Amino acid sequence: MPKVLISDALSDAAVQIFKDNGVEVDFQPALGKDPAKLAEIIGDYDGLAIRSATKATAELLAKADNLKVIGRAGIGVDNVDIPAASAKGIVVMNTPFGNSITTAEHAIAMMFACARQIPEADASTRAGKWEKSKFMGVEITGKTLGILGCGNIGSVVASRAIGLKMKVIAYDPFLSHERAQELGVEKFDDLEALLARADFVTLHMPKTSQTANILSAERIAKMKPGARLINCARGGLVDEDAVAQALKDGRLAGAAFDVFGEEPAKENVLFSAPNCVCTPHLGASTSEAQENVALQVAEQMSDYLTKGAISNALNAPSVTAEEAPLLKPWIAVCEALGGFAGQVTENAITSLEIEYVGRVGQLNLKPLTATLVACLMKPLVGEGGVNMVSAPVVARERGIKIAETRKDAQGAYGSYVRLVVTTEKQTRSVAGTVFSDNKPRIIQIKGIDLEADPQPFMLYTTNNDQPGYIGSLGAKLGELGINIATFALGRADKGGEAIALLGVDEQVTPDMVAQILALPQVTQAKALKF
Known part of the structure; x- marks a missing residue:
């Protein structure tokens, strides 16, 4: 459990x-x-x-x-x-x-509070003052709202603002013009142009290396005079010192912040700024x-x-609960193909091409590719150096290009996965499928057909197709005390290159591999472990 x-x-x-x-x-x-x-x-x-x-x-x-x-x-x-x-x-x-709805509603509430100076007016009234003329606000209706980040939360804010009869403009590099049209907003590709036009600006984007300090002092200085700024997204997106100064100078008419550069914010330059509403990160704080x-x-x-279902993951491909059982046997195929290729490849890999043929191409390919690449990379970088989550990053860091293709069913098998590995010296391929027992099979190596059931310990050899090879290999393994569990053979042409993939009961040691390589017909021998 x-x-x-x-x-x-x-x-x-x-x-x-x-x-x-x-x-x-x-x-x-x-x-x-x-x-x-x-x-x-x-x-x-x-x-x-x-x-x-x-x-x-x-x-x-x-x-x-x-x-x-x-x-x-x-x-x-x-x-x-x-x-x-x-x-x-x-x-x-x-x-x-x-919490998309809750955070969006808080941003709207902060906009109202800022527009009508509600917190200051409340404090003044509770203090026994009646400063009606001091708190002159502005209407929301007819004003232009600039949204920075129009994703889950930003799109909800947009719909609420449109309902309030506001004109909504948005800056978001990932927002398509078609999606902007669906939302009823005008997309701006130039952030500074948006800032110069908006009466209210609200942020709804994550903090990343690209968005950190996106509202710098320079950009705040280019905001429309008398504008109001709302940040219910992330601290660190805005230069807080610049906002405080703009409020004191009267260039900004108001601001509302729910998030701060350092939290918990026990002290902050915005706390003493005029007409600045501050709340303690309440965006998601509803029951x-x-x-x-x-x-x-x-x-x-x-x-x-x-x-095995993965949803809303930030570092792994999503897999639904319905997809997981369908993917499981194909993940086993990808483990076998990646593990085989990683163990027999001797030179630096420059690119990988993964072909998904037939019905497997209709599945969610991201977890399959991630699994295949991880198993291929493990022999190259070490067992603890790569996994399904980190494999794409590790491959990219090593300059390995990865391409996926989907193809209609062809050949003797209705569906299969084929991996083509290109190194600095050569290109080799290996293919596998799922049989009726729902177990993986390796069905082709270097274009040579065979049928091999992946085993925990295996031996792979290439040899010249000559009589007596099987007998000499079997005799050598018997001499070494290695019991053969499965034996798959294939050849390109009569008398040409041939391959053998054997399942064995014990791991073949480097010394044993050296003795197998000494057999007259053998050109390559590799001990494999899955």
Whole structure:
């Protein structure tokens, strides 16, 4: 039974979902604030469910020997070292849709509060003052709202703003003009042009190396005079010092911030700025949102740990619960093909071409390709150096180009996977399929047909097609004490190159390989382990 640790506050309903799915749960909601204690016990768990208090650092993950998945109940994963998790094969999931409505509504509420100076007016009235003339606000209707980031949350904000009779313009490099038209917004490719036109600007994008400080002092200076700025996305997207100065100078008429560069924000330059509404990261803080993200992360993690389904992962391809059983036998094929190619390839790989022929081409190919590349790379970089999660990154770092193609059924087999490996010196291929017993078979090597059932220990040889080879190889293996379990043969032409792929009961040692290579007909011999 897989075991999950919940180290932050999640709802009781989430705990019950884990239990109902056959997952053992250890609920310690205060543990995320004690990193030393967390590091002591993290090695005992298959899954870690967190919110924002737990910091899944590289140091913590180094001790997480059994961890397979981290589930973040919420959108932001700033508290998870994703590269370190990927290097260990740990899937990192979030819940991008669970609090979209709540965060969007908070941004709209902050816009209203800023437009009508509601917090300051409230404080003044409670103090016994009646400063009606001091708090002169502006209407929302007819104003232009500029949205930076028009994804899940930004699109909800857009729909609400359109309902308020606002003109909505958006800057998002990933927003197509067709999608913008569907949303009823005008897409801007020039951020500074948007800033010069918008009466209100609201941010709804993640913090990345490309978006950090996207509203710099220079860009804030180019905003429309009298504009108002709302940030309910991520701290670090905006130069807070520049905003505070623009508010004091009167260039900006108002601002509203729910997130800050450093949190918890006990001190911040914006706190003393005029007409600046500040809230303590409340974007997702509604009972509905908290329940939604907790239930969603529990379902996602349970599906992965019990069924192999992957959803909303930031570092692995998605696999639905329905897809998982269909993919399983083909993943075994990809493991065999990648493992074989990785162990017999002796030169630097420059490119990989993966052909998915027939019905396998109709499946979700991303997990198949990731599996194949991972198994191919393991013999080259070491067992712990690559996994299904990190394989595409490792291959890219080594300059290996990967191409996928889908083809209609052809040849003797209705469906198969073919891997073509190009190195600095040659190009070689290997193909495999799933037989009626739902088990993988290697069906072709270097264009030579054969039928081999992958075994834990195997021996691969190439030889000249001459009489007596099978007998001499069998005699040599008998002499070495190696028992043959399966024996598959194939040849290109009579008297030409031939291959043999044997399943054996024991691992063939390097010394044994040397003795096999000494046989007259042998041109290559490789001990394989799957």
